[in-house]
Amino acid sequence: MAYLTKAEFTRPTDANAYAIGDIISNSTSAGVAMNFGVGGAKLIRVSLLKSTNAVDLLTKLALFSSDPGAQLDNAAFGLTYANRDTYLTTLTVGTPVVTGSIAHTELVLAQPLSINAGSLYGVLIANAAVAAGNGEQFSLRLHFL
Secondary structure: OOEEEEEEEEOOOOOOOEOOOEEEOOOOOOOOOEEEEOOOEEEEEEEEEEOOOOOOOOEEEEEEOOOOOOOOOOOEOOOOHHHOOOEEEEEEEEOOEEEOOEEEEEEEEEEEEEEOOOOEEEEEEEOOOEOOOOOOEEEEEEEEO
């Protein structure tokens, strides 16, 4: 049976541009990874929706089996040795397209990715230098079998 889990956040009220590899999160001082809740199934699709229709944001999503710790908006993403056992994979989500007043993108995996973790956390990463949307809202949805 297919199911969906999602995590949502609102960017800080700033317009600091992102560099390639910068984290996109909810705070510049107390940012946290997105908690998708339960894993333990086969991931088949990742969807990203955002509250504005700007389509210049290319993203990656790093997945972890436990909370990777503070993830500050506009900070450079980097895997740490401490997270070596909980890091699962990084997926390139892609470039959003406009649908009405929002932008969205989807990544359909060529083969399902087995996620055997009981918990699942994600970090959204800029995959290109881009201006940031002030207070933009993001919804990431993971589709499982």
